[in-house]
Amino acid sequence: MLATVRNVWKIEDLRKKILFTLMMFLVFRVGAHITVPGLDPEAVQQLFSSGLFGFVDLISGGALANLSIFALSIGPYITSSIIVNLLMVIIPSWENLAKEGEEGRRKIEKYTRYGTVILAFAQGFATAWGLRNTGAVLNTSFGGLLLIALSFTAGTAVLMWIGDLITQKGIGNGISLIIFANIVSRVPAAAVSLYVAIKMGTLNVFAVIALAILGLVVVAGVVIVQEGQRRIPVQYAKRIVGRKMYGGQATHIPLRVNQAGVIPVIFASSLLMLPQMLTQFVNKPWAQKIAEWFAFGSPLHIVLYIAFINLFAYFYTFMQFNPRDISDNLKKSGGLIPGLRPGRPTADYLYKVVNRLTLVGALFLIAIVLLPLVLSAVFKYNIGLGGNALLIVVGVALETMKEIEAQMAIRHYGGFMR
Structure with missing residues (x-):
C-alpha cells in the first residue's frame, strides 16, 4: 500500500x-x-x-x-x-x-x-x-x-x-x-459525540467495540457487493475478410450486482426530506402532523424509503443497461451467448439476469440503510453517520481508487487492488 x-x-x-x-x-x-x-x-x-x-x-x-x-x-x-x-x-x-x-x-x-x-x-x-x-x-x-x-x-x-x-x-x-x-x-463531530456518550455512561466500551467490529463487517460487505459481478459468456463467430480471419474469440459481459451504486439511496433520501423541509415552514397543526408521519424512523418513512430505494435501483439500472440494445449490438457484431439465439431470446435472458441482480442489490442497499435504525434501538444511541453515508463513502472511495489505478496502469504501475 x-x-x-x-x-x-x-x-x-x-x-x-x-x-x-x-x-x-x-x-x-x-x-x-x-x-x-x-x-x-x-x-x-x-x-x-x-x-x-x-x-x-x-x-x-x-x-x-x-x-x-x-x-x-x-x-x-x-x-x-x-x-x-x-x-x-x-x-x-x-x-x-x-x-x-x-x-x-x-x-x-x-x-x-x-x-x-x-x-x-x-x-x-x-x-x-x-x-x-x-x-x-x-x-x-x-x-x-x-x-x-x-x-x-x-x-x-x-x-x-x-x-x-x-x-x-x-x-x-x-x-x-x-x-x-x-x-x-x-466524522470528527461523530467521534466527539461517541466519546461524550462513553464518558457520560450512555454507551459502554463493549458496545463501542461491538459497533466497530460490525462497522468493519459492513464495510467489507459493501466492498464485496459493490465489486461483485455476474459474467455472461459471449462467443463471437469467425469471419473471413479477404485473406484474414476475424472473431472467434470468447469474452463476457460483466453485470454488477449493484449496478446503480449509491444513486438509489441518495435519490430516496433527498425525496423523503422534501415533505419534512416544507412542513417546517408552515405553522399549522396539519403540517406538524405530516412532519411526524415523515419523521426519520417512522413506519411511513421506512415503508417509503424501502419502496423508493427499490424503485430507483431498477429505474437507474435499466437507464444504464438496456438488454435490448445490448442484444442488438451483439447481433450486429456477430456475438452470441452460448445456448441462446440472437435477438429477442438474448434480450429476455439478459433482462431476467439483470432483474435478479438488481433485486439482490436493492435488498442489500435497504439492509444497509436500515441497519442504523436497528442498532439505535438495540444500543439506545443515535448513530450520527448512517448506512447511507457509509454506502456513499465506500462507493465513492472505490470508484476514485479505480480511476487512480487506471491512470497508474497506463504508466505501468501497480494499483491499490492488486
Missing part, C-alpha cells in the same frame, strides 16, 4: 490532479462556514438540532446548520437529475439524446444545470420565507428575502462548478467527491 502511494506521488500528472482535488476540497469547506448575508445563525440552531434535516446537513458537511452559502449543497442538482432522468423516459426526443454519445450527454447535463439553478432559487426563497417565523431573517422585506435566495442559489452554482472542475482537472467524479468530503468532514 505504501509503495503504491509513493508511486502515485511519483507521477507528476496524477500528483497535480490529486493536489487540485484537495485544493477544491479546501475551497468548499471554507465556504461551508461563510454565513448567508441577512441571517442570524443562532436563531435557528434549535430548528436544526431536531435532527429532521440530518441527511441534508450530512451531505452539506454541516453547511446547512451553519446557514452558509453552501447550505443547499448539491441537493438541487440531485433533484434536477431525478427529474431529467424521468423526462428522458417520458419524452422520446430526450431519450434519443442519451443515444447521441458525448454531444447528447452534454445537452442532458446542460438541462440538468438549468434545472439545478431554478430549483436552488425556489428552495432558497422557500427557505428564506420559512425562516422569517424563526426570527433568523434580519431583513424580512422582499429584497432581503431575495438576497438570501440568490445567495443560496449562487452557493449551489459554485458547488456545481467546483464539481465540474474536479471532474475535468482533478481525480474522480466531482459531485460524488463533494458529497464524500462533506460526509467525512462530519
